[in-house]
Amino acid sequence: xxxxxxxxxxxxxxxxxxxxxxxxxxxxxxxxxxxxxxxxxxxxxxxxxxxxxxxxxxxxxxxxxxxxxxxxxxxxxxxxxxxxxxxxxxxxxxxxxxxxxxxxxxxxxxxxxxxxxxxxxxxxxxxxxxxxxxxxxxxxxxxxxxxxxxxxxxxxxxxxxxxxxxxxxxxxxxxxxxxxxxxxxxxxxxxxxxxx
Amino acid sequence: xxxxxxxxxxxxxxxxxxxxxxxxxxxxxxxxxxxxxxxxxxxxxxxxxxxxxxxxxxxxxxxxxxxxxxxxxxxxxxxxxxxxxxxxxxxxxxxxxxxxxxxxxxxxxxxxxxxxxxxxxxxxxxxxxxxxxxxxxxxxxxxxxxxxxxxxxxxxxxxxxxxxxxxxxxxxxxxxxxxxxxxxxxxxxxxxxxxxxxxxxxxxxxxxxxxxxxxxxxxxxxxxxxxxxxxxxxxxxxxxxxxxxxxxxxxxxxxxxxxxxxxxxxxxxxxxxxxxxxxxxxxxxxxxxxxxxxxxxxxxxxxxxxxxxxxx
Numbered sequence: 172x173x174x175x176x177x178x179x180x181x182x183x184x185x186x187x188x189x190x191x192x193x194x195x196x197x198x199x200x201x202x203x204x205x206x207x208x209x210x211x212x213x214x215x216x217x218x219x220x221x222x223x224x225x226x227x228x229x230x231x232x233x234x235x236x237x238x239x240x241x242x243x244x245x246x247x248x249x250x251x252x253x254x255x256x257x258x259x260x261x262x263x264x265x266x267x268x269x270x271x272x273x274x275x276x277x278x279x280x281x282x283x284x285x286x287x288x289x290x291x292x293x294x295x296x297x298x299x300x301x302x303x304x305x306x307x308x309x310x311x312x313x314x315x316x317x318x319x320x321x322x323x324x325x326x327x328x329x330x331x332x333x334x335x336x337x338x339x340x341x342x343x344x345x346x347x348x349x350x351x352x353x354x355x356x357x358x359x360x361x362x363x364x365x366x367x
Numbered sequence: 368x369x370x371x372x373x374x375x376x377x378x379x380x381x382x383x384x385x386x387x388x389x390x391x392x393x394x395x396x397x398x399x400x401x402x403x404x405x406x407x408x409x410x411x412x413x414x415x416x417x418x419x420x421x422x423x424x425x426x427x428x429x430x431x432x433x434x435x436x437x438x439x440x441x442x443x444x445x446x447x448x449x450x451x452x453x454x455x456x457x458x459x460x461x462x463x464x465x466x467x468x469x470x471x472x473x474x475x476x477x478x479x480x481x482x483x484x485x486x487x488x489x490x491x492x493x494x495x496x497x498x499x500x501x502x503x504x505x506x507x508x509x510x511x512x513x514x515x516x517x518x519x520x521x522x523x524x525x526x527x528x529x530x531x532x533x534x535x536x537x538x539x540x541x542x543x544x545x546x547x548x549x550x551x552x553x554x555x556x557x558x559x560x561x562x563x564x565x566x567x568x569x570x571x572x573x574x575x576x577x578x579x580x581x582x583x584x585x586x587x588x589x590x591x592x593x594x595x596x597x598x599x600x601x602x603x604x605x606x607x608x609x610x611x612x613x614x615x616x617x618x619x620x621x622x623x624x625x626x627x628x629x630x631x632x633x634x635x636x637x638x639x640x641x642x643x644x645x646x647x648x649x650x651x652x653x654x655x656x657x658x659x660x661x662x663x664x665x666x667x668x669x670x671x672x673x674x675x676x677x678x679x
Contacts (some may be wrong), residue, residue: 199515273385280393319492322392322500327385328511330378335523339531344523349374354526364526367669 191285193227195274196327202346204329205269210260213271215333215346216358225253227278229267231286234279238287256361258336258347258354263361273326280324288320338364372415377514380415384510388503392495396488399495400466407466410459419509423456431464435474438481445478445497451505458502465494525670533591537624538666539567541590543610547600554653555594555660563668580609587613591624591665597631597638611641618645628663630656 195218197203202215203226218226253266270278333346338357345358356363372380387409391402410416434457438445447454465471478497479490540559544552552568559566567586569579587593593614595607617625629638629647638647648659 196511276389319489319496321492322496324393325388325500325503325507328381328507328514330374330381330514332374332378336526337523338526340526340528357526357528363529365529365532367525367527 189286191231191281193223193231193278193281194326195223195227196329198329198331198346200331200335200344200346202329202333202344204271204274205255205266206271207257207260207262208264208268209257209262212257212259212348213333214258214348214358216255217344226266230270230275230278231282233267234282235286238283239290254361256356256358258345258356258358259351261356277324277326284320284323336366338362340364372513377415380413381510381514383409383413384416384507388507392500392503396491396495399491403462403466407463415510415513416506418513419506420456420459423452424459427453427456429457429460431460431468431474432470434461435470435477438477445481455502455505455509458498458505461498462502523670527669533624533666535565536589537591539565539586539590540664541567541586541593541610541614542596543593543607543614544596545600545607548596548598551598551653552596555657558657564664564666583610584613587617590617591621592626592628592663593617594660595627595629595642597629597635599632599634601636607639611639615641624665626663626665628660630659632656 195203197218198215201217201219203218204213204215206213254263255266255269256263332349334349335344335346336354336358337344338359340357340362341360343357343359347354352366354364354366387402387406391399391406394402410420448457461474465474475487475490475494478493479485479487482493484490484493542552542556549570556566556568567590569582569586587610593610595611595614614625614627618627627642627645629642629645631638631647631649633649633651646659646663648656648663650656650659
């Protein structure tokens with residue numbers, strides 16, 4: 172099951188935003204796989220297509236900043252603070268830090284392909300028109316080869332594995348490993364719980 | 368013939384598929400031969416992939432060289448069959464052809480030439496974009512559908528907040544009655560117990576020789592509800608007087624975590640004045656009464672499950 176959403180990557184100038192279409196694969200129940208950055212174990216959370224932009228935009232922005240070498244923090248980072256609680260190690264984690272390596276790789280590839288490379292093309296294309304220049308003092312040669320973009324990356328498919336836990340504190344459902352029986356707090360709100 | 372897969376087999380197959388797919392789509396163009404070989408090997412050997420591909424490859428037989436000749440004569444977009452199944456099978460045969468046949472290079476050159484691309488690497492990139500990627504998207508969807516069939520039924524265990532779990536000595540249900548109503552109250556007691564509640568009944572919960580008042584008080588202390596039965600045997604306001612007072616005391620102490628429930632049977636006298644501020648219901652039979660009782664309780668039972676002796 173693929174969930175599609177649009178992510179707007181804000182650039183410095185607010186009027187110049189990039190609209191990026193992303194398809195994220197969830198399992199048949201609509202659960203999205205995550206990895207706890209502390210203990211490294213996978214779990215799944217519910218994700219609604221309408222939440223996708225909210226969930227992935229900060230990640231796209233972070234990757235874009237890394238790729239173009241911009242170290243400044245995004246001012247509008249409220250979404251980055253969305254927290255989850257690992258069902259295994261109970262650590263409080265930032266949702267943005269809990270993407271699986273597959274999702275990270277996918278978002279990185281798509282960001283490179285759709286945002287970073289076009290940006291670089293925009294920067295270098297005018298220079299390539301200069302060709303060989305000789306100003307009398309310094310000679311320089313610029314060769315910019317646009318080349319072909321590699322195919323657009325794909326995400327998933329996501330297997331329908333793991334068992335569901337319904338947290339009756341908030342009514343939300345998460346998934347954990349079949350053999351795991353020791354979840355002690357709600358993945359979403361952190362309330363201490365006991366599995367019945 | 369459909370084969371059943373375990374969730375572990377499915378998870379592993381999809382994991383391998385994603386690795387092979389991403390390597391083939393995104394690794395350096397110079398290594399594409401190796402990745403294509405590994406991907407085709409996965410398609411030929413993995414049971415999940417075979418379940419997707421084999422029926423189609425049996426239904427549609429292609430002469431790739433013939434397709435190649437026809438396609439080579441056309442400038443512009445490649446021509447694929449109208450049927451999505453047939454198109455999917457053809458794409459796979461083209462990938463297999465490039466992988467296995469000495470003439471694979473010819474296919475790649477033809478695809479490039481159709482778009483005025485003559486560099487080898489760019490022709491391969493075109494093959495990746497026009498043939499491989501759509502195939503990957505489709506096989507991913509088809510593998511996902513088969514994987515869903517292997518999923519366990521949707522069953523969720525519940526995680527209950529600790530604050531919502533009463534301790535063992537605060538969730539009993541005190542059944543207040545006179546001896547003459549014992550058969551009626553015994554029916555409530557048995558049903559509550561069968562469902563998993565902890566009813567408190569003097570004859571069952573009082574130990575021999577213990578003081579009546581002390582036992583009653585302890586019974587109330589450990590309860591989350593007191594149920595009063597007003598039947599035709601009800602005599603006057605003093606009837607069950609001490610127990611009503613205990614109940615009101617508990618209600619003041621425990622507030623929402625204690626319910627006073629009065630069930631008034633048809634033909635009984637009015638509900639005693641002390642109990643009227645609390646929940647009471649006029650009931651015509653036990654089923655009615657039980658419905659009102661469970662509705663008014665401050666505790667509820669957990670999720671449904673198979674009985675232990677049903678599931679080995």
